[in-house]
Amino acid sequence: MNNLQCDVLIIGAGPAGMAAALAAGESQQRIVMLDDNPRPGGQIWRDGPEVELPALASQYRQAIDALEHFTLLNGSKVVAQSGPQQLLYENDKGCGTIDYQRLILCCGARELLLPFPGWTLPGVTGAGGLQAQIKNGLSLRGERVVIAGSGPLLLAVADSVSKAGGKVTLLAEQAAMSRLVTFAKGLWQWPAKVRQSLGLINRCYRPNSYVLEAQGQQRLAAVRVQQGGQIRTIACDRLACGFGLVANIELAMLLGCRIENAAISVDEWQQTSITNLYAAGECTGVGGSELALVEGTIAGYAASGNTAAAQALLAKRSKWQRFATAVSQTFLLNPALKNLGAADTFLCRCEDVTLGQINTQSGWTACKLNSRCGMGACQGKICATAARYLLDWPIPQPRVPLTPVRLETLAVLTPRQADDVE
Template sequence: MACRWSACHERRIQQHGGVAVNPLPAQTLSCEVLVIGAGPAGLSAAKAAASGGAQVLVLDDNPLSGGQIWRGGPFADLPAAATALQRAVAALPNIRVLQSAKVVGILEAKTLLVEADSGALHIRWQTLILCTGARERLLPFPGWTLPGVTGAGGLQALIKGGLPVRGQRIVIAGSGPLLFAVAATARKAGARVLLVAERVSLARVSSFARKLPLWPSKLVQALQLRDTAYRTSSTVLSAQGQGQVQSVTVQQGSRTVHLECDRVAVGYGLVPNVSLAQALGCSIAPTGDVDAIHVDAHQATSMPGIFAAGECTGIGGCERALAQGSIAGLAAIGQTHKARPFEKDRAYWSAFAAHANTCFALDEGLKKLPQADTLVCRCEDVSHGTLQHYSSWTEAKIPSRCGMGACQGKVCGTAAQFLYGWQSPEARLPFATARIATLAAEADPLSAGPD
């Protein structure tokens, strides 16, 4: 796919708000192996690829490496495995990591347009490893757009980044083991966790727990994170407040409970980030109830020279991502024979992921949460009642502008796929918000080596 900004590249001066923008020439960086994403999968892929002497470039849109699960910040408490891997990657002279660098578009075959703090970059690669991770699945309910209401994982990221929550009353809800980790993070930061509301039944949670001895480290983790505020068969029905969330209504089994609170965090699992893979022509296939990048035994996608690892290939957790990353990195340099130990780890943790995904699968009852006036697309203020009149994403998009806001359909597209069965929207250029100077950078960039 060629970039659609050829006209922009031909202009040396762009006008924006009455101010002349003089774009600097884009710099070109070339590498043998390009890894997109510096989470567990990306870091392990970079380390493995560099072990064969390849020049590796890692791009990540966060200011610190680690991805979502190993997110750094003033209050982050990273596990030893995270710091050890980060140090190992930093010590290798043939790996370069660019933080706060986001892919904006595809210029031509094996060349990406990237925006970094230093300006526009043209990244040329020989082999590509996609480790684009996942995002939280947010499902709309009355009041979910009130200030103070976030995703469960979103709250955890905010606290790690320094959000003060000491003394605040917090309700955490949704589904999946992540809820325990979020509650632990909030409590450690001084918050009062009033309730951890798990959507699925006690029977399904018990089914999940009974098999945990097959993965002893997960059993230990579950015992360490157990929470007295945890309740099964519980769902946040609505949030209320004037300018800020002040209370929630929760269905707990057969009874309805009203809780006054300062924050609400609701998340229903994760969804793989596949938009860049789609734009590059990689096959996408259903994995459970989500779409993920299709890969073979060597983590190769359907496109030659492109591999993928981690949550973008299906939600499977940190341990599986590490194994997949190592396999992808070795395959990228033609050393698949060294991947056998990691293949065993991948199978072991894939079994755990399949068990967890089965036990915490979403049910049809969640589709009844939004009311007619509940916003589904909050960027463009499009309600559930409006979208119910359409039969597809394309049909709804033109008259309602659903998905045409800042998130580019990432939030509402995921919700619409679950609520209405619509196919998620394909990524459109630019893939991320970008400075005009990035889009207007010269078509003939300055050439530079990998370092």
């Protein structure tokens, strides 16, 4: 087992994590960065055989490669807290512990997937999930693709589909046209976003539209969609569906951080409710790469004691926080989406648990006691998040281990820590 020691430990190598590393590195801090992907960049800057990274992403990757006193642990996942300022991790080489003085959480976000009839058919994926497959080399040549859900990510996915040879037959955005118009009128405050949006315009974009059902026998063949006051059935080969993003807060909750509005609560220095524990990026509230970069930089400076440099970035952060607020208000989910699933629709596709089996339960704990919901490979990251939205359940407290791991990794935990293993 490997043991590492550092001044600053950063969890997550997306834009926020890389920015935090560069800022902390200016003070010659010993930095360890841990990420579960094979290469840094997160989802938005995910590398792959079919990816041409943006110039900014390449600059950040080159800059962290040049850092002194820096260790990057790719393909690694945090398993548990194994000491007062120590985390246990696992990767394909085994497991290890990291002792740190300051910790910065840049855990990002994941897609909100809501169940509807047919959503488990082959050919139906998350919107971001399809984009990740494309970046890893998936060809969609000649395939008809419907993209549905909510948020700016849908436009980026449509662009990726077209570049991969697919044909977008519908881009269904659940937000109303009136909200989209208000949002567009205010974009002048962020000129870079105006240029970006112009490059992503899609003629198949339809507001006030959402998926009702995925149809097919062995594989997806068509999608029923509510489009305004009409219901349409559209033949397609793939459906990419995502209803926005939710912050990854499980590690923060395990460590005892205060959570507000389903995100990690931080102060002006990006410090959480726990001293010497910081957070930045989407895990503190979904806001895009620009906000993640400036938050990560502030966190890195603050964690390394350079508060003057952090202070100089507060106005820039405020600018991108206003953009994040505008996005969240524009793409608020229609309450009708809570009623997409039927009693026989799967909520937990890992363990084949239906909505009818859980909608009489009082909360997530009761749900797990009366079914195997959340006990599959995703450990509830999909179904628990959906249940939280559909049934207004409180956020469930995470348990050790945070991810499925080998027995030899669990053996590292003390008897008292092992008692908490679920």
